[in-house]
Amino acid sequence: PASAAIAYAAFMVFQYMSEPGLYTLLMDSVREEERSEASALNFLVASSAQAVAAAISGGAIEKLGYATMLVIASCVCIIAGMLFRTLLAAAPQSSAPDTA
Numbered sequence: 218p219a220s221a222a223i224a225y226a227a228f229m230v231f232q233y234m235s236e237p238g239l240y241t242l243l244m245d246s247v248r249e250e251e252r253s254e255a256s257a258l259n260f261l262v263a264s265s266a267q268a269v270a271a272a273i274s275g276g277a278i279e280k281l282g283y284a285t286m287l288v289i290a291s292c293v294c295i296i297a298g299m300l301f302r303t304l305l306a307a308a309p310q311s312s313a314p315d316t317a
Contacts, residue, residue, distance in 0.1 A: 228294075240256075240259070243255055243256075243259055244256070274286060274290070277289070
């Protein structure tokens, strides 16, 4: 239980610490007049995805148990990370001016 708690805490730290960088990446990728809509859509999609994931994982935990569900969730996280890295590398770089 202690190692699981430490691993979960580390996962949450990485997840929450990556959010500002991802948000900056999004804002740098859109024109200034589109930023409020992009921000709203970002939060709508993220919240919707979390709601769907909670519903699916709740049912899966009930049928498969925690151990199996945690392994599946870990695999999904690894795949998502690899996809993010691959898709980010393939995306065209922003030509937005640096406002810093």
